[in-house]
Amino acid sequence: MSLTAWVFLLLMTKVPPERHDGSPWEEPRYEAWRRYAHIASAIDTTCSDAPRLPRGCNTTKCCAALLSAIAIGESNLARDADEGPCYRVGPRYERRCDRGRAASVFQCQRISPLVSVSDLFASREVAAKQALMVASASLAKCGKLDPRDKLSGLSGRCIDGPGPWRARYALWLTLRAWEPPAKKEPAP
Numbered sequence: 001m002s003l004t005a006w007v008f009l010l011l012m013t014k015v016p017p018e019r020h021d022g023s024p025w026e027e028p029r030y031e032a033w034r035r036y037a038h039i040a041s042a043i044d045t046t047c048s049d050a051p052r053l054p055r056g057c058n059t060t061k062c063c064a065a066l067l068s069a070i071a072i073g074e075s076n077l078a079r080d081a082d083e084g085p086c087y088r089v090g091p092r093y094e095r096r097c098d099r100g101r102a103a104s105v106f107q108c109q110r111i112s113p114l115v116s117v118s119d120l121f122a123s124r125e126v127a128a129k130q131a132l133m134v135a136s137a138s139l140a141k142c143g144k145l146d147p148r149d150k151l152s153g154l155s156g157r158c159i160d161g162p163g164p165w166r167a168r169y170a171l172w173l174t175l176r177a178w179e180p181p182a183k184k185e186p187a188p
Contacts, residue, residue: 001180003048007040007064009180014068015077024087025080035082039105042124043067046132054136055143056150063132065175067106070131070154073168074107081105084121106131138165 017032027035047053047063057063075081082105086097102109103120104127110117111130120127138153145158148166152159159165 002044003060003064004037004040004044006061006180007043007068008037010065010068010175010178011036011040011072011077013178013180014175015072019076020078023078024089024093025078027079032079035079036077038124039071039077039082042128043071045125046128050132052136054132055139062176065178066135066172067128067131069168069172069175070107070135070151071105073164073171074102075105077105081107082124084118103127104131108134 017029017036020026043064046067047060050063053060053063054066057066071077080087081097084103086100088094088096088100097103097107098109101117103117104124106127108120108127108130111134115126115130120130134154135151139150142150142153142158145152145160148169149158149160151165151169152163154165154168155163
């Protein structure tokens with residue numbers, strides 16, 4: 001199975017598109033499937049073309065699991081976070097996408113003057129590369145912390161203690177070992 005296919009099945013299993021039913025960013029199933037396939041392809045391309053894999057990864061599958069964990073944890077693969085702009089109408093939604101400063105399913109913020117927020121929405125590959133760069137830096141820079149805090153650098157600095165990075169780290173560990181459910185044979 002190709003890495004793209006593995007990531008696509010992982011995304012469809014962990015965050016089925018029907019999870020967004022009734023949300024302001026709901027979309028037809030076939031569009032969600034196509035969008036998930038593009039996200040999976042961007043993750044595959046980014047990890048396959050990476051000059052160096054993140055600390056703790058010795059395979060592109062591990063790298064893909066890391067980016068998938070970030071995408072799932074940060075945005076739940078919501079359409080508005082992926083395609084932009086993030087839905088921010090009403091008091092329940094005003095904080096989405098870091099109050100409008102973050103873009104893509106990876107919720108990247110602009111860290112280079114050469115990459116704008118609109119660039120991050122326009123190209124999943126650009127967003128995936130930026131997410132991988134930030135995650136790799138976090139794993140290296142925060143490497144001496146409790147393992148659960150190694151992704152705290154996603155917040156901008158290493159933090160030794162509870163935060164959403166612990167959920168991303170736990171999800172990464174789970175996804176590294178994930179395999180698609182086996183096909184069930186029809187009963188005779």
